[in-house]
Each structure stands twice: as C-alpha cells, then as structure tokens.
Amino acid sequence: MPPKQNIKESVESFLIRPINRRKHAFAFTAAILDCALLALIDAPRKLGAVWTLACVGGLLVVQFALIGLLSRFRRSPSRRQSNSGTMSPAAGEAIGHLIIRDVALAVGLSLIVWLSPSIAAFGTQVKLQYSTKIGERRVVPLADRGQVTLNTDSNLELLITDHAVQALLIKGEALFSMVHPSARPFTLLADGLVIKDVGTIFEVTYRTSGGIAVAVVKGSVTLSALQSDARRSMLLGPVVLQEGQIAVHEDSTLEVKPPDPQEVERQIMWSRGRLTFAHTTLAEIVAELNRYNQIQVIIEDPTLADRQLTFALDSTNPEDFVNELREHFRPLTLSTRRVGNTILVGLEQERNSDKAD
Secondary structure (H helix, E strand, O other): OOOHHHHHHHHHHHHHHHHHHOHHHHHHHHHHHHHHHHHHHHOOOOOHHHHHHHHHHHHHHHHHHHHHHHHOOOOOHHHHHOOOOOOOHHHHHHHHHHHHHHHHHHHHHHHHHHHOHHHHOOOOEEEEEEEOOOOOOEEEEOHHHEEEEEOOOOEEEEEEEOOOEEEEEEEOEEEEEEOOOOOOOEEEEEOOEEEEEOOOEEEEEEOOOOOEEEEEEEOEEEEEEOOOOHHHHHHOOOEEEEOOOEEEEEOOEEEEOOOOHHHHHHHOHHHHOEEEEEEEEHHHHHHHHHOOOOOEEEEOOHHHHOOEEEEEEEOOOHHHHHHHHHHHOOOOOEEEEEEOOEEEEEEHHHHHHHHHO
C-alpha cells in the first residue's frame, strides 16, 4: 500500500495540472456566466443604476469565491511539504492575473449596462397609441407616473420601459398630472420641444395659429430643444417654466410669459367641459368651439367676428352658445340659420337689406 503522503501528492498533482491547462477556458466560461447572470438579474431594472451596481457587486463576490477555491489547489509542492501554507510566486502571480481579469470583466459589464442603448432598454418595452374623436375627452393612466387627459381630436404616443416613460403629442391638447416620486423619469416631445416634468401638473396644446403652448398648473417643467437639432439647441437652451407660467413655442422661438394663474386656469378649463375666454375675438372663440363639435358655427359678418369678448361656454353645445350670443349683442339683433351641420350667424339688419335688394 503506497504511503499516505504519496497518495495526497498524486491527488493534488492531478488537480493542479488540469487547472493550469484550463485557466483560459475558466476565464472564458466565467465571462459567459457573468453576462448571463447579469442579464437575468438586471432585467427588471426597477432600481436603475443602483440595482445594476448591486448586481455587479454580487458578481464580484462570486468571482472572488471561485478564485479562493481555485487557489487552494495552486500551492507549490515544496511549500506544501513544509506545511507552511503559503503559495509559490508563480502560483500567486497567476492568481493575481485572474483576479485582475475578473475585476476588469465586472467593471466592463457595468459600463456596458449603463452606456449601451440596446442593453439599457433590455426588459419590458411597450409602445401605446391613444386618440380622441371630435368632442371626446379621454383619461389615460401612466402606471406609477400619474395620468394624462386628452382633449378633443388629439393623438398621443407612449413608449414605456422599465426605467423611463416617453410621450409624443402628435396633435391636439393634453393635460398631464404627474405623480412623484417615481423610479421612471417622464419626458414629453411636442413640436420639436423636449418637456421634462419636475413634479408637475402641466398642459400642452397645439395652437390653431401654429406652434404649441405649455402651461404649468403646479410644480415646474424644463423646456429644451431636441439634441438632434444643433441650431435649435443653441437657440433654446434649457428653460425652467414655473407654476402659473405659459410658454409659446413657434418657429424655433420660445416666448415665456409672466406668471398668470388665472390665464393658466382658463387654459385647462376644457378638462371640465368648459371654455373660457378673456378679451378674445369672436372669430377665435368660434374657431375653438368648432374643434369640439360636428356642428360648425360660422360668423357671416366681419364686424361681429372682430368683436372682443370675455366669455364662458359649454364646449359641446353650439346651439346654447348662439343663444347666448343673441343676449350678449343686444340691442343688436342677430340672425341665425341652420344649413345642414352649419349654423350661420349674422346681423338681422343685413338680412333685411338683402331681401330689399
């Protein structure tokens, strides 16, 4: 029977040689396992960069544990015979290279997760489209982000991932009521403008005259141009819009108005089914009312169309609006006639003169 010491050396030699020959295969296999493990753990991305850092830390712990296990079989034979428990210089150098390689691998994986768009978007990604018909209002929930109320004849696209919510307002009008805190930042794109909320209730509308208007009901938003347009980015640096302010964006220019909470309140009255106007021409009032109804009101008399009014009306009842106009313009007498889905409004004296001719 061979001595016990010879058997031990034979076993250790058997273990050491395969490990020496396969250290590169071990590193390659570890890299594949690290990538797979990081992808599986990091898929939800509910905690963003913090969760990714925790995953990388876990991988480092696993790697050092494997290295420690491997180093137990890399002691030099001479040292083992003396039972000193120390490693040979060659074995220590090999283990050092392995540690450096694994640390670099973990750091590289973390950089890939944070910097690569394809991996950053890994996980759940949903694209949704919402629209409203003429006269319709619709409330759309935004998961943990709050909700958006779409006005008549509006179109909104949402791209929801595990770490962000991005919206695109294509046309119409929308009121955003955002909830904070939330793990997913919210960004709105409209008319080439990037709108980032900072704990807000804000409204965005495409104006009939062109461009968009942004009104902040509560909190604040940051306005900036799309980075893809370098010229506009220079002209439109980040602008913070505070509560009670309205900004008008048109033709690459941004006009920020002084705070006016009453004007902002008028801007969002449509969400309650009402339209309010202050010192607004009748032509503009009618144009806004017609957005909400299949029945269209047309002002036949130019002098009436240019009259400025302060007015409040139901957004979905053009007949009542015409009746209120009769009372508003007394002692003038308005004439109204219905032709299909059109209500024509003029002055009675004009109709009488037409008949006399």
